[in-house]
Amino acid sequence: MSKGLPKRSEDYSLWYNELVKRADLAENSAVRGCMVIKPYGYSIWEKMQAELDRMFKETGHTNAYFPLFIPKSFLSKEASHVEGFAKECAVVTHYRLKNAEDGSGVIVDPDAKLEEELIVRPTSETVIWSTYKNWIQSYRDLPLLVNQWANVVRWEMRTRLFLRTAEFLWQEGHTAHATKEEAMEETIQMMNIYAQFAEDFMALPVVKGKKSENERFAGADETFCIEALMQDGKALQAGTSHFLGQNFAKAFDVKFASKEGGLEYVWGTSWGVSTRLMGALIMAHSDDNGLVLPPKLAPIQVVIVPIYRGEAELEAISAKANEIMASLRKAGVSVKYDNRDTYKPGWKFAEYELKGVPLRIGIGPRDLENGTIELARRDTLTKETFDLNSQPIEEKILGLLSEIQASIYNKAFKFRQEKTTEVNSWEEFKSVLNNKAGFVSAHWDGTSETEERIKELTKATIRCIPLDRKEEEGVCILTGKPSSGRVLFAKAY
Template sequence: FIPKSFLSKEAQHVEGFAKECAVITHSRLKSVDGGVEVDPDSRLEEELIVRPTSETIIWDAYRGWIQSYRDLPILINQWANVVRWEMRTRLFLRTMEFLWQEGHTAHATEQEAIEETLQMLEVYRKFAEDYMAMPVVTGVKTASERFAGAVDTYCIESLMQDGKALQAGTSHFLGQNFAKAFDVKFQDSDGEHKYVWATSWGVSTRLIGGLIMTHSDDNGLVLPPKLAPTQVVIIPIFKNDEQKSKAIYYAEPMIKELRANGVSVKLDDRDNFKPGWKFAEHEAQGTPVRIAIGPRDIENGNIEVARRDTLEKTIVPIQGSAEKITKLLATIQNDLFEAAKKRREESTQYAENYDDFKVMIEKGGFIYAHWDGTEKTELKIKEETKATIRCIPLNGDDTPGACMVTGKPSKKKVLFSRSY
């Protein structure tokens, strides 16, 4: 719970979150005629805000922690629930209460803070692409889209299968805004008292939604092997206890070798479900590789290997199978990323004029176009097309041109899309 006065110390911050804050005004209820109502005598002297983000409470603490340059940098990371009073909720993507990871750092110099901001942006990009197999565009937000109280907001933007953009993570360079608001100074090595420089950054359970919408299909989840809790499931096919025992005995050396390779393996030998039911269950759960072993497979020295991502089935000799499956998991991880990247490329367009842009945006996807850098033009595009500037790409095309709306000079193309 954050005292209301804390939020009011940073004007841009409170303005950005004012409409999303849940406010506590009283401390108790009382019984009335078999029901309950707010006790008017319990009104708080100062209202409390249910935390929408932690900058204000963190910086109040930093004021007591930081005195000298020897105390810097401070690098704090925490997992916390936050509340934002959303008008329209969407599971995983936009909920009133959600769990997230948020970092808050304090530095002696501006350069250190900027480096920290960009380092965390790279951490998020790497996690999204290398683990989630979700390709992203890294960039910086426009002034109207940046985090309230930040100097610059950097982000990773991904494209979902339905053609909408998802902001998957943000990293903010806060400058000295919060240090000045909360009077957080340090004595530098030259004896001068200076305000510290700050960053904050975070990702949330929205990544779960991003993972689902990037890869999954109508049969259920499709999970990248690096994030799947079970990477390989082995399903013995049997009609009696003798066949069951033979199948398990047949699979045990392969299971042992897979686990030695660091692969997460589950043996599903339940006898109260038929094989087809198990296949559908593990398919819905997104297990990357399914192995079936029946009497005929044992007789022929084989196993049946099914990929969740492509639904392909192949017959593989059990001899040397552990090594093949370990390599297959790496292949699936890469193929999922490449498939998502291909979908993004096929859904990316380039608009040279506003009329073309209006037609393109109805198809969904990413659109690169020139923009004159003004909030007025940005708002016009948003109101007329429901598309927003997702970011100004860090590694985009730097060729200057003319704004597609006004014809005024544009430094580079920016990334537009509709989003959730």
């Protein structure tokens, strides 16, 4: 293996970038601001996708696909929506190239200008609501519960692999309902599904909350979110669910005949998570040795490494390894046997540590004699000798994987608790942000102006108004005006 990773404590940003590349997750592409997700990284995303897709389908949603291109006029129909996305849109103006007359290569054919420019989708509300107009006539057509797995483009100038790239992968749900109550119920349900996924599969504790008006999605009446804390004390928005009210229905004239015989606008929601979850997974759990993956999302949950001299020893070890592998696979464990003779065991140990494989099994000639194996955990970097006759191997491994999943979550939860601080004054607020970081729980007077001013002065934003907050009288840390409860501030990605 090459020299070790940079230390998180010395340069967190460099540590993250190096880890993404060295663990074979992703790399920068030939297109500025875009990334190539490599097979190992993509296999983690596929596991995330599979679990989320199952959760969506269990709650009645079905998948569809809508165009990548959006007519420019569609974006003009919902004023706050276009304002929110205008600065990051990629625009298609022509549909043909031709050879330059001077032989210098291809140029855009000036005669092939589109009558109306097309926007490469930054999000699909407009194109989907224009379609829903044809799909919805009566209350019998509702609710309409649709999800799309797709790529989107938001022209970012400062990019970072997984966290912020010009093109990224995501899912976007878009639903239509007969009543405001149903739409709000759907919005909250999807936020809860995201929270459940983050906690149960990513081992990532999250705060469920509502966004302030400043941080709300462009075109939504309310935005609900899940916020997570990374190891450098910065927050990361891990998923959002938007109550759109009737804004897009009115913009695209989507009405339905109600049971009572009237004609009404439908109520809408949209919700999404993206490959940014990969960034959250890396930053929340990994260490100076490499990735730490929760077993439920690890492409390889167990790796078996033989320790041998000569073909005869390898043959005997392989027979035992194949037996163990068959038992584990039967129990649903993803396992790999690495018997490559091109690398020494020590090199392999370092490689699987870097790639975050939760459990490593080592087998040498002495283990064969004693009927044992060595088990090494990635989360704690501890080892134990296990007697194969003491308990069925699959029971032991399944128990350990479950323990590792819980231990990774508990460590992240404890970290978040330690890094969540209540403050009651402006001086305290600045001191915690500068010296301790993390979530700062503070009173705010509820105005956009104060929120903007705090952001200007400290770079901290309101991450969310927690749904479980206590309603309590207080005074705003900046203005001293009355406040009815605390909100969570943090510097964020």
